[in-house]
Amino acid sequence: MKTYQDKAELIQTIQNKYQKYIAEFAEIPEAMKDIHYETVERSPSENLSYQLGWLNLLLEWEAMEQKGIEVITPAIGYKWNQLGKLYLNFYQKYGSLTLDEQCQQLTLTVNQLCDWLNTLSEETIFEPQQRKWATTQAQWPIYKWVHINTVAPFTNFRTKIRRWKKLSH
Numbered sequence: 482m483k484t485y486q487d488k489a490e491l492i493q494t495i496q497n498k499y500q501k502y503i504a505e506f507a508e509i510p511e512a513m514k515d516i517h518y519e520t521v522e523r524s525p526s527e528n529l530s531y532q533l534g535w536l537n538l539l540l541e542w543e544a545m546e547q548k549g550i551e552v553i554t555p556a557i558g559y560k561w562n563q564l565g566k567l568y569l570n571f572y573q574k575y576g577s578l579t580l581d582e583q584c585q586q587l588t589l590t591v592n593q594l595c596d597w598l599n600t601l602s603e604e605t606i607f608e609p610q611q612r613k614w615a616t617t618q619a620q621w622p623i624y625k626w627v628h629i630n631t632v633a634p635f636t637n638f639r640t641k642i643r644r645w646k647k648l649s650h
């Protein structure tokens with residue numbers, strides 16, 4: 482996992498990887514948003530729904546903790562060994578949107594996440610045990626949660642959506 486020098490580098494990396502990722506969806510026709518190919522894990526809509534789901538969960542965890550509400554991770558009604566069911570929930574929640582609407586919502590959500598990170602101190606972002614929701618067995622600092630839900634999938638899923646696009650032609 483990449484180590485960042487400071488929050489500015491983290492935010493810049495998120496934004497750079499996001500711009501490359503989201504650009505891949507510009508050429509996909511709406512009528513093909515739910516098409517599956519055997520060698521690609523998710524349809525374009527599911528790909529975007531997955532990202533919307535995780536980023537919104539991160540922001541919800543933070544909002545709940547700031548209100549003094551106990552955060553249940555990954556989400557109320559789901560355990561860490563039930564992520565497949567959680568992903569289905571994401572697909573149901575966001576999958577009825579058009580690709581353009583999903584892209585617009587994801588852009589807003591990425592901006593909200595970056596705005597939130599800008600409000601935090603370097604210590605809060607990079608040192609473990611700064612948030613109860615981030616205090617899992619792994620004892621990850623916030624930046625690792627952010628990285629695995631932004632930079633890593635924006636990079637990996639970009640490759641997958643490119644493969645999907647090649648198969649669709």
